[in-house]
Amino acid sequence: MIFAVRTTTGQEQNVAEALASRAERENLEVFSILATEDLKGYILVEATNKGAIEELVRQNFKVKGIVPGESSVKELEHLLTPTKIIESIDKGDVVELVGGPFKGEKARVTRVDKNKEEITLELMEAAVAIPITVGIEQVKIIAKDAP
Amino acid sequence: MARKGLKACTKCNYITHDDFCPICQHETSENIRGLLIILDPVNSEVAKIAQKDIKGKYALSVK
Numbered sequence: 001m002i003f004a005v006r007t008t009t010g011q012e013q014n015v016a017e018a019l020a021s022r023a024e025r026e027n028l029e030v031f032s033i034l035a036t037e038d039l040k041g042y043i044l045v046e047a048t049n050k051g052a053i054e055e056l057v058r059q060n061f062k063v064k065g066i067v068p069g070e071s072s073v074k075e076l077e078h079l080l081t082p083t084k085i086i087e088s089i090d091k092g093d094v095v096e097l098v099g100g101p102f103k104g105e106k107a108r109v110t111r112v113d114k115n116k117e118e119i120t121l122e123l124m125e126a127a128v129a130i131p132i133t134v135g136i137e138q139v140k141i142i143a144k145d146a147p
Numbered sequence: 148m149a150r151k152g153l154k155a156c157t158k159c160n161y162i163t164h165d166d167f168c169p170i171c172q173h174e175t176s177e178n179i180r181g182l183l184i185i186l187d188p189v190n191s192e193v194a195k196i197a198q199k200d201i202k203g204k205y206a207l208s209v210k
Contacts, residue, residue: 002193012182013182016182017182017184020184020186020204023186024186030186030187031185031186031187031190031192031193032183032184032185032186032187032191032193032194033182033183033184033186034181034183034184034193034207035181035183036181036182037181046191046192046193073192073193073196076193076196077196079181079207080183080193080197098178098210137210
């Protein structure tokens with residue numbers, strides 16, 4: 001069963017690590033802990049019962065409480081198997097280059113090649129728009145194109 | 148973003164400080180997102196879905 005634990009925002013990964021080491025130290029029946037960036041202020045803990053979670057978070061000052069109710073593993077499937085970035089990127093999106101000679105520059109996507117996993121960009125700050133083609137691993141999406 | 152110095156294997160997502168993954172020897176990357184801690188890979192259903200059978204820390208996505 002999956003339980004959601006409310007934490008201080010921004011401290012999700014630290015709390016997850018602290019709880020993991022406590023679970024190991026005290027041999028609690030906790031199977032896994034998930035801290036995803038999509039879910040700010042919460043971490044997801046897999047355990048046999050709520051008692052194990054209550055014991056786990058006891059006296060941890062960064063934990064704000066346990067969300068009542070439980071969730072099933074099926075509901076987390078989309079978090080555990082993230083879609084490839086190429087599937088979520090579209091023409092018109094604004095991206096930041098994270099590698100290569102233009103690292104740190106912002107650019108607008110002009111073409112997406114799904115088979116080669118390459119995208120063609122135009123740098124936003126360049127005086128003349130020169131198309132450059134880079135691999136999908138060299139960019140991160142900053143803003144989606146408004147429909 | 149993950150904390151500085153942490154890297155994850157580009158193949159199996161295992162989090163390490165090294166340049167090569169201690170499990171599968173693939174290259175690691177600093178561009179990682181999310182954290183999944185598997186404490187009990189045998190009983191964990193999350194571990195089965197994520198296809199992790201070794202106890203440890205994993206990133207949710209690595210670029």
